[in-house]
Amino acid sequence: MRTVIDPFKIKSKPKYHPGRVFQKLGSMLNEHTSKKGFESFALPERSLPKNGERDSKISDQGSQDTAVTDTQRAVLLEALLITEPLDFPVCEIGAYRGHTSRFLASRTRRSYLAVDPYIGYGAWKEDMEIMLDGTKGLNNFKHFRMTSGEASKVITGLGFCFVDAVHDYANTKFDGFTYGQKLVSGGVIAFHDTDNPQFPGTRRAVYEVANSEIGFDLLFHVEDLVVLRKR
Template sequence: MTTMFVDASVLFGEAKAAKAAGEHGRACDLLRQAVEIDPSHAAAERMLKLIETLPALSFTYTRVVDFLLSKGMGFNEQLVATENLIRKYDLRVGVELGVLYGYHAQHLVEACPNLFLYGVDAFKKLRVGNGYDDVTQEWFDGLCSKTRGILEPTGRWQLVRKTTLEAAASFDRPIDFVFVDADHGYEGVRDDIEAWWRHVKPGGFVCGHDYDQPEWPGVRRAVEECLGKRGLKPTVDRGFVWWVRKPV
């Protein structure tokens, strides 16, 4: 009896075709099969890049992300880049704009024992075309409860359930860094940087995610515009993470 071996690259190709055809559930199943065959970080990163533009439905995105994390894979480059920045400069108080599943926040709180992190997320649909057009408010509420259940027991994380701009208007604590990862449109990133800049201490950091991601060209444009008018340039780190130190 002959056993047929399927190359992981073939499955990635089939998953891409399924995604293009709108068969998101099948695309996820094929991606998981591919990573079973090729359990490398490179494969996980390839998988993540493909699913980033899938609708953020519970049966699609959650299944894939949970699968990757169960394998100890996915998000590694982003997590390491942010963690290294926090550790190197002993950053104690931070704000993350955009929480969603809380995986990034969970890693930072667990890896950086001196860190207290605020998570800002309205957990609701804010505009069309931001990746959540097919998601219900019930889904957002359920995700919010799940995320809080993961992070609040640490004692070093607090949810601010407001929009990023509402939170900026009422926030009254100086912070060592802000991580911009909420609305990925040009206006959203621009407005978040401008609104939160004043809250960062001199010598602190303004940073974020998805710089140079093909799916989100507005991120780079907004970052370069906001920093450029201040005579600054971003450092682009691994995992599409960018950061800049606020002048003293």
């Protein structure tokens, strides 16, 4: 089992702690390397087959509370339904205002675990309140207000995981390897913002996870969304 350093664990140290300074320098180098090799870390495109019945379920789901597009939402729904026979929970890393959380959690019978500490990095307490209000009434929904590293200590086997958290190399790599290894055989992990030049580290990290010893097959790849299935 591969162990990857948790960036948030290092960030908990004092600002001028040697480990934190080293992490900062390493992060800058990794992002530079990722940007320089951006094109080389692209994965093949793999679109969603036409399916009018499932597509119709998402036709009215657009919202300013999410960066997930209708096309990406359709792919996430397909991936979720593919894993529905697996009797293992669904997990989302980075819930923001809960729009995607509500959409997916309402379409599965399984437990839905949303991980987001709401300490900045794109999501604050006000966003959490919107998320909690929007997911009220979903009996299968549970929020873990902690970092993905902290949550990884209590979350075990998974059937599906959607990673849409901190978009840099170190964090995407940590989430990808940590939660990718928690998937059961046939389980799926999806990554958002994989083709955006603003987040070159995310693309590189997903490429490395996809080609890692964990053993994944590319299930879908549409603009800014990669979905991998564990063998």
